[in-house]
Amino acid sequence: MPSLQEELFPSTPGKFKIERSNAMNRQFHRCFASTSTMFLWALFLIALTASYLSFQSFVDSGSRYLSASWGGIQWEKQVRSSAQIHRSGGMSVLVTGAAGFVGSHVSLALKKRGDGVVGLDIFNNYYDPSLKKARKSLLSNNGIFVVEGDVNDARLVGKLFDVVAFTHVMHLAAQAGVRYAMENPQSYVHSNIAALVTLLEACKTANPQPAIVWASSSSVYGLNENVPFSELDRTDQPASLYAATKKAGEEITHTYNHIYGLSITGLRFFTVYGPWGRPDMAYFSFTRNILQGKPITIYRGKNRVDLARDFTFIDDIVKGCLGSLDTAGKSTGSGGRKRGPAPYRIFNLGNTSPVTVPTLVSILEKHLKKKAKRNYVDMPGNGDVPYTHANISLARRELGYKPTTDLQTGLKKFVRWYLSYYGYNNGKPVN
Numbered sequence: 001m002p003s004l005q006e007e008l009f010p011s012t013p014g015k016f017k018i019e020r021s022n023a024m025n026r027q028f029h030r031c032f033a034s035t036s037t038m039f040l041w042a043l044f045l046i047a048l049t050a051s052y053l054s055f056q057s058f059v060d061s062g063s064r065y066l067s068a069s070w071g072g073i074q075w076e077k078q079v080r081s082s083a084q085i086h087r088s089g090g091m092s093v094l095v096t097g098a099a100g101f102v103g104s105h106v107s108l109a110l111k112k113r114g115d116g117v118v119g120l121d122i123f124n125n126y127y128d129p130s131l132k133k134a135r136k137s138l139l140s141n142n143g144i145f146v147v148e149g150d151v152n153d154a155r156l157v158g159k160l161f162d163v164v165a166f167t168h169v170m171h172l173a174a175q176a177g178v179r180y181a182m183e184n185p186q187s188y189v190h191s192n193i194a195a196l197v198t199l200l201e202a203c204k205t206a207n208p209q210p211a212i213v214w215a216s217s218s219s220v221y222g223l224n225e226n227v228p229f230s231e232l233d234r235t236d237q238p239a240s241l242y243a244a245t246k247k248a249g250e251e252i253t254h255t256y257n258h259i260y261g262l263s264i265t266g267l268r269f270f271t272v273y274g275p276w277g278r279p280d281m282a283y284f285s286f287t288r289n290i291l292q293g294k295p296i297t298i299y300r301g302k303n304r305v306d307l308a309r310d311f312t313f314i315d316d317i318v319k320g321c322l323g324s325l326d327t328a329g330k331s332t333g334s335g336g337r338k339r340g341p342a343p344y345r346i347f348n349l350g351n352t353s354p355v356t357v358p359t360l361v362s363i364l365e366k367h368l369k370k371k372a373k374r375n376y377v378d379m380p381g382n383g384d385v386p387y388t389h390a391n392i393s394l395a396r397r398e399l400g401y402k403p404t405t406d407l408q409t410g411l412k413k414f415v416r417w418y419l420s421y422y423g424y425n426n427g428k429p430v431n
């Protein structure tokens with residue numbers, strides 16, 4: 001009967017038994033030999049995997065280099081020339097989301113007053129990219145170069161900082177839209193959180209560090225019931241993932257301010273509208289549908305209460321952005337290390353006079369000279385809040401922010417632009 005030991009380490013079949021200690025020795029050697037063979041095999045496999053991976057990354061970076069829409073002497077020349085400052089005491093600003101609604105307006109305003117501007121935009125298809133391309137042409141005609149790329153591309157962002165010592169970053173690139181977050185939640189994480197961190201990493205190591213002004217949102221107030229919304233109110237009850245990512249941005253920027261001495265200003269925009277606006281927003285899509293004779297859906301709150309927004313005209317927002325850049329104060333760090341405390345600020349940029357959605361529609365009807373086909377439905381649980389209303393005393397005091405355009409006037413300007421851009425006349429193309 002073989003012992004348990006012999007069962008576990010059986011001698012070679014057909015050979016007679018040897019002394020136990022000898023057998024144990026032999027087994028030990030055999031076992032050791034097979035362990036070292038396994039070890040060698042493992043080493044071989046690890047080496048094979050490592051060389052495969054480095055070959056892959058070589059191929060990847062090679063093809064990225066070949067297909068990249070950025071880089072090269074000519075490209076660097078364009079970036080440098082676009083960043084050139086043409087006034088004394090001016091700034092050179094990297095504007096992310098430059099082909100977006102707010103980004104294009106801010107870029108033009110900066111350029112007009114003599115600041116250097118380099119744009120960065122991904123040109124994704126969240127809404128019609130041809131509108132973004134048209135904004136890019138407008139910027140290009142005004143001497144602003146817009147780089148096509150993702151803020152998440154650390155190599156690209158690093159390269160931009162290598163080429164230009166930006167004094168300021170105006171970070172407006174984002175996944176916008178409150179309700180779209182139900183459809184594509186990951187895009188909010190990618191654009192509003194991951195990209196923000198990539199950008200802040202580049203800013204923290206840049207020498208000199210730039211001051212950063214970035215777009216937060218009125219949506220961070222979420223279920224807050226204090227009216228008008230003050231910067232001191234609660235912002236820990238977001239009603240949408242969009243709002244949650246913007247709130248996360250406020251916390252993330254605070255961390256970078258605290259650890260690395262970056263000067264940070266977060267701007268809570270309140271439903272911005274105007275010429276060259278975003279087609280996904282209500283005032284824009286309502287205009288299109290009214291002109292085309294299609295019905296529009298108007299959401300209503302609990303007990304059929306009308307929803308209201310503190311609609312804010314783009315020119316007022318631009319003034320708030322420039323005021324923020326002008327008063328930002330310097331970042332204090334260098335070489336990725338904080339040298340002293342730097343400003344951390346958050347401001348509401350609203351109009352301070354909320355208007356209900358049905359009133360917005362009536363104003364559009366008047367300017368378009370056409371009745372809307374209104375379809376009222378209960379507000380779906382998709383992240384909307386019933387109303388927004390900004391308290392702007394802080395921005396007024398610190399930035400000299402003073403909105404001057406009411407919704408009537410602003411929508412008139414929007415409709416004029418819309419008709420000239422799309423060439424619609426009562427829903428029919430004029431040309």
Ligand SMILES: O=C(O)[C@H]1O[C@H](OP(=O)(O)OP(=O)(O)OC[C@H]2O[C@@H](n3ccc(=O)[nH]c3=O)[C@H](O)[C@@H]2O)[C@H](O)[C@@H](O)[C@H]1O
Binds near residue numbers: 219
């Ligand atoms: O301030 C912000 O931080 C946000 O402002 C904007 O969000 P909102 O205030 O939700 O604007 P917007 O979609 O124009 O809806 C306006 C009103 O029309 C209602 N609405 C909307 C669509 C529709 O079909 N029907 C309708 O009644 C709707 O219920 C709402 O009451 C930006 O999009 C967002 O990116 C962010 O910047």
